[in-house]
Amino acid sequence: MQDLKLAVLIDADNISPKYVKVILDEAASFGVATCKRIYGDWSDVRLKSWKDVLLNNSIIPIQQYGYTTGKNATDSAMIIDAMDLLYSGSVDGFCIVSSDSDFTRLAARLREAGKLVIGMGESKALGPFVKACDQFKYLDLILDHGGTEEAAVDTAADAEAAARASAGDDTAFNRDSICRLVRDMIDEMDDGTGWVRTSRVGDQLIKRYPDFDVRNFGSKSLNKFLMTFPDLEVEERTLPNGNPIQFVRIRPRPKKTAPARKPTGKHRVARKKQ
Structure with missing residues (x-):
């Protein structure tokens, strides 16, 4: 059986780099991450801790400036890229990595198209986004409890x-x-x-x-x-x-x-x- 081809899309504004190994390990349990992208304003000093992690794990950073105060341009960029990948037919599923409930409709739309949708985020993620995914993985709980039996x-x-x-x-x-x-x-x-x-x-x-x-x-x-x-x-x-x-x-x-x-x-x- 051929492995599923997955697109891993990460919201850098919402996810800490300490979870990168958990993210990639979880994605690997479902298929092969043929596309790994992370979205954010890389001129922001708050995202500086991501830079070494991206290089070591071949994750492509996508620059997205915040054009307007109070508006999250990163979410829009992720949604546009996800729909482009959907229509290209190059992937079998998506890993949407964020705790932001704004991705609820995206997850539901990708599932309507017959794609596997794995959500990943912290335990603060809201119910609607969680339920919109085929499966949802709590990164903080896996990191805290995954190493013990x-x-x-x-x-x-x-x-x-x-x-x-x-x-x-x-x-x-x-x-x-x-x-x-x-x-x-x-x-x-x-x-x-x-x-x-x-x-x-x-x-x-x-x-x-x-x-x-x-x-x-x-x-x-x-x-x-x-x-x-x-x-x-x-x-x-x-x-x-x-x-x-x-x-x-x-x-x-x-x-x-x-x-x-x-x-x-x-x-x-x-x-x-x-």
Whole structure:
């Protein structure tokens, strides 16, 4: 299968250079970044820290002067270039790197054209932009939690708070809501065995929550993240007939039934008298 060709478009006014490795690593997980551009007014001293990063990572800086005070000309330049790339047919998808909700309509338009849209930004990104993308990656959470393998509730508390704030008032996107959603998904996809493959659950979580990423909660893998829920049972299996391929499945943990109480001696005596 041929890798997808991606255009990585970065809003320098809105993104710190400390995220460049995370940005490029995330893009590489989806395809090949055939176009890497960053937009800003490079005469502004605030963008000076980007210069060495651009050289070392072959990112092309696009100069955009701020013609009017209070107006963001960088956004307009990014949108025009994105539409030019769309109509050229030279790329299969876009990575829009910004926390600015002004790119919401752009993301929606690119998806309407059948292109993969990966949004990347900080956890302050607003819900409409997040939901307009196929997937959204929180760069600050990945940078903070991506290097550790701790999926406990305590280590994920800060990530949860950020995810809830970005999702908006209509969605409490936390561990409790994820557990409830996974249980509902298992009911929907159950083939009669009570079990569902975790890969199918992960695909559905991303479709319903574009910003879902286990690294936001301090974990590195979906399976290990799901194992932290006491209400869910995760099991590794091997395909039958000697097939070496392994898969992981999940189901709600069966509730333990209390053993039947034995009648006491007093009860037995009472029945005997009757």
